[in-house]
Amino acid sequence: MVAAHVESAQDPGAALAAIRILGADTFAPVVLAGAPLHPEDAAAIALAFSALPPGRDVPLPPPAGPEGPWLMAWRDWGTVTLLTVLTGRGGARLTAPRPALPADAAPADDAAGWAEWSVRMGQLSTLALPGLDGPVHDAARRSPLALARGATRAVLRRDYPTAARIARWLAWLRSDGVRLPLDAGPLVEHIGLLAGGDRPALDTAISRRLIAL
Amino acid sequence: MLSQTVRPREITLDHHALTMAMAEPEAPFSDAPVYAPEAAGVLLLLALLSPREPKEPKDL
Amino acid sequence: MAMPATEAAHRIASQALTWLHTQREHGALPPDTTAELAEPDSVYKPLGETALAASLVLREGVAGSAELRLARELLDFCWKQLGGGAMLHERLLRYPMMTDPLETYAHFARCDYRHEALDRLLAHTTSLRSARAAEVLPNRRLAVANAARIGGFDQGGLATDWAALSRATWLGACPEPWLIDWMTAYCMTHTVFHLTDWGRLPSGLPGDVAQYLTRWLPAWIDIWAEIGEWDLVAELLIVSNCLAEPRRDPVAWERLAGIQHEDGLMPRDGRPVGDDPAERFAAHHHTTVVAAVAGTLAVSRALGARS
Structure with missing residues (x-):
């Protein structure tokens, strides 16, 4: 292909x-x-x-x-x-x-720095796939709330490419059996519908598949 | 076959450009929601519900 | 060096209160004002908001004696502007379905300022089905319910079904936090204000709502602070301090402290603030009220004034 x-x-x-x-x-x-x-x-x-x-x-x-x-x-x-x-x-x-990984690998639930960390995780969203695991994935497992806040922030800033990437981690966490503080399905659909461009479309397609696993 | 079409030594990838393309920073400026009366719908609703101003009564 | 959140909150409240006191004459009612009040938003509403701020400073009782005196003088000033309650009474006689007399009166009743005829009239109007069933937004219904609670007009058969009113709000549904607009954010903040009587009753928030707010307030504060929506940010900080477990938000407090003017004015947003005192009052009075309330409640919760 x-x-x-x-x-x-x-x-x-x-x-x-x-x-x-x-x-x-x-x-x-x-x-x-x-x-x-x-x-x-x-x-x-x-x-x-x-x-x-x-x-x-x-x-x-x-x-x-x-x-x-x-x-x-x-x-x-x-x-x-x-x-x-x-x-x-x-x-x-x-x-x-x-x-x-950096020393502050995953912010505790009420720690500052969740916004920057969530953007950084978004930049590593290509790791959110079945078949890959490691310290980045463990960081995601430890901080679903920080990721959810990060996705919320990105959507509200109307930065849909970033939102699509962070939401992908939420979709991956869901496939990994981690409980999330919000429903990843509607979030992924929302971003997919409002975002333009190939990259967000790809991230959305991957997220949909991850949720369906 | 790919290896027949493209020989490794023929390709040079720009390290800097590649790094930049992989960085994907967040949007530098926010487009967060602000006051938008046109989005509220309240005015339209009032227009639909309120009767028009009564006209002067016609001569009987 | 970063100012601790409580210190910033205290400075903000104190300076805001000072500004409200210094500028109070801009909130005076024009000499020929009648109960009809053709422009209630620009004149009558600010008086009520000033009274809100002053009454909460007195209620919380965590301010220094100088500030308590300012608050008392402010409340006296507002009460006098309203004829000791007579204007509210007149307004309710003329417009028995209007809720602003009750809502304004509540801030005075909170500090035991009462008007006998108004009390009798309110006891009557709040008991009528027409008044209770009037079509209003859910958070406005909560505003009226809380005002009735403060004034003591919710006794016996008039008891408020807080759970039902709360469920009817946007916040009560604990919706997707990523789909919120500016107006909805204000509906949400006001829902919290009224359910908790401005932080007096954190238990007024259902458990799921409290958890929901704890989760998503940081995201909302972040995005609106980023674009300088200071009025909304300050309201979100009030919400933070209405929770059973109040949030600290040191970064937000520091930003507000940084943009507050020397004279105590808190700008509404990032746009330039004029020099004309009347214009400054008109545009930024509301936000300065909010800042005074926010700072007062933050200090109060930090001191552990309630569990």
């Missing part, structure tokens, strides 16, 4: 960059809708990684290090981990080291 896109693209580099950015979500149809994994798609991912391999040294978490490289490292880790899960040991020999 994505392989065909790269092959037919005028600018294969841009197509591969898009795949790198899409990351683990490239496999959303596989892990959420039972679509088969095509070896060529796995190869496309591998190609996107070989063109710019993740560094061996893991970027420091903010505020110790800049946000950009740390986010990219987490996303790459998600992509590579999911690819490995899906293809097994015989798959692409890609590696992406797992970064650390």
Whole structure:
């Protein structure tokens, strides 16, 4: 599917960059809708990684290090981990080291910083997929209220792309059996209807599937 | 086959651009709800419910 | 260095009260005012709101003696403007279905200012089915019910079904917190004010409503503070202090303290504030009242004035 896109693209580099950015979500149809994994798609991912391999040294978490490289490292880790899960040991020999989390990994229910934290989690929403788990997911499990507040805040600010990403964590938590302080279904539908653009549409589609699990 | 179409060494990905595209910060400015009388519906409701001002009585 | 929330709240309340006292003549009724009150919102309403603030300062009793004196003088001033209650009585005689005489009177009755003829008339009007069944928004129905409660007009057969009135409100439904607009936010804050009699009875909030507010107040305070809706933010802070377990919200208090004017005026929003005193009063009196109430209740709850 994505392989065909790269092959037919005028600018294969841009197509591969898009795949790198899409990351683990490239496999959303596989892990959420039972679509088969095509070896060529796995190869496309591998190609996107070989063109710019993740560094061996893991970027420091903010505020110790800049946000950009740390986010990219987490996303790459998600992509590579999911690819490995899906293809097994015989798959692409890609590696992406797992970064650390900041010290304030999850705000307690009434702690300050829930807004910034929820936005940060939204930036890592591509990790909210079946087949991935780890410290980020544990942070989500510990703070459903902070995520719910973050999604509420984003919707009211009319920042629908951010809302779609944070709501995705709520959908993931629901699929993980965590009790939520609000109903994720109507929230996801609301964002999906009011948001424009492909990225929120994709996040919404994934959220719907997660809720249905 | 993809590997026949595109050779790894032909592709260079811009690290900076990639990092920026992956960052996805929140919207810098809020569009939160403010007073919007046009959205209240109260005025319309009053217009529908209230009778019009009585006209001057016609000559009998 | 960040000011602790309680200190900020105290400063805000004290300065707001001072401003209300200094500027009180702007709230005086024009000399030829009759009970008809052609412009009730711009003249009569501010008097009632000032009385609200002053009466709550006296009720809570956590202010210093100088501030208590200011509050007492303010309440006396407002009562005198209303003819010691005579104007409210006249207004109710002329418009027996209007609720503002009762709602305004309540702030004086709270501090034992009574008008005998008004008491008799209110005892009658509040007992009539027509008055009770008049079509009003649910939070307004609660306003009237609380005013009747304060004045003692809800005895015996006139007892209020608080649970039913509460369920009829937006807040009572504990709805999706992400679908709220500006007007609904004010309906919600006023629902809390009246259910708890301005923080006197935190138990007036049903348990599910209290939990709901605890969950979502931080999000609402955040978004409206971000765009400088200070009036609404201050009302949300009152709500915080109407809960059985009051919230602290130090960041919000600090922001309000930062934008309050030297003379104690609290701006309604982020737009420029004029220099003309009459204009300042007209535009920002309400918000300064809200700030005085918010700060007073915050200090009171911080001191553990009630469980």
